[in-house]
Amino acid sequence: QVQLVESGGGLVQTGGSLRLACAASGRTSGRTFSNIAMGWFRQAPGKEREFVAAINWSGGSSYADSVKGRFTISRDNAKSTGYLQMNSLKPEDTAVYFCAATATRYYGGTNSDHYDYWGQGTQVIVSS
DSSP: OEEEEEEOOEEEETTOOEEEEEEEEETTTGGGGGGOEEEEEEEOTTSOOEEEEEEOTTSOEEEOTTTTTTEEEEEEGGGTEEEEEEOSOOGGGOEEEEEEEESSOSOOTTOGGGOOEEOOOEEEEEEO
């Protein structure tokens, strides 16, 4: 089993930055974390959960058009932790952000069904 714990959410003004972290534990600790593909999704009030960014085993990444150029996904295999650096935040980025992981795919991609494990979510609020 894999446990994911997000941190780093909070309240920030428009144009500000936050860095979210997703710490993995369980079977992903140590070297095995390098064989975990990760993703970030978000859900705003009254809306469907949507894809934000994904990173594969090798560090290759992809982004939703709405965050491209502003957000950066990364991973530190030694710390079994994934990150989402969010810059130039906008009010429309306000949502609960979830990290997700899969140990069965090289790349989880944009489809939430491809991920086996989910964190509890961390709230991000961007004030105008």
